[in-house]
Amino acid sequence: MSKIFIIEDDVTLREELSKLLNTYGYKCSYSDDFENIVEETLKSNSNLILLDINLPYYDGYHVCREIRKRSSVPIIVVTSRNSDMDELMSMNLGADDFITKPYNTQILLAHISAVLKRAESNIDNQIIESSNVMLNISKSIVSFEEKETELTKNELRILTILMRNKGNIVYRDDIMNELWQSDEFIDDNTLTVNVNRLRKKLEDIGIKGLIETKRAQGYMI
The missing domain is CATH 3.40.50.2300 (Response regulator)
Structure with missing residues (x-):
């Protein structure tokens, strides 16, 4: 109802x-x-x-x-x-x-x-699921095995673009272009900080090693 x-x-x-x-x-x-x-x-x-x-x-x-x-x-x-x-x-x-x-x-x-x-x-279209990891874009929440955590706007955009391109390298420039949609200034260091914060949140709910770093290129799931 x-x-x-x-x-x-x-x-x-x-x-x-x-x-x-x-x-x-x-x-x-x-x-x-x-x-x-x-x-x-x-x-x-x-x-x-x-x-x-x-x-x-x-x-x-x-x-x-x-x-x-x-x-x-x-x-x-x-x-x-x-x-x-x-x-x-x-x-x-x-x-x-x-x-x-x-x-x-x-x-x-x-x-x-x-x-x-x-x-x-x-x-x-607002829910992406991969390997028991569920990302609810509309609520900005990622969940895994009955645990969940809320993401910031930038963390959400990073995880969304990576999950939608699972198995492929997403280049740092492409991710930064995605983040430029926000009002916050995004540079290479800001991206690294956001990815590290995202990884920490994922680890806190039991998701380990989801995001791989591809040196001098970008990230992939």
Whole structure:
């Protein structure tokens, strides 16, 4: 059963929407703590978020941006603000879909179903498994024999490119180009430091010797 978190301050509308979604097999939750709504939303561990723009304390744009910094959970903006600029801003901040009020309930349900299916298919591309080592890209977690550890952004990118090229040498320049996508300056020494930290984290959960150094070339799994 998919869980949907509703961020809507109109109590009547929220209850009607929750009742509708419950009827169609979804489990709904919400919070009136709009001052801490980002934390409340992430704590719900939902599969999808329905987000209004006009909210107390922080508007939906701020909420969308803050959630997207920490989670890839699908977000559908549902709002009475229907200008092209509102839709454009929502999409630029990371929303997955945009629906205007008043909406046809069947169209809303169709959008929810489509976004959830798309998210499920994306999950399949977010997990890499090799020799009992499982890398969950969306959660930035690597696990092995019931133990797991969280990776930094750079550690995640290094392990992802190495696991996707298992059996082949990945040259240092290629890895540094991948890391250049971050805001942090990456040089040859920074790469070495990140690889050593990654190796230490892997060893801490029992993964020994996974990453081989190919002298003057790069690394490989």
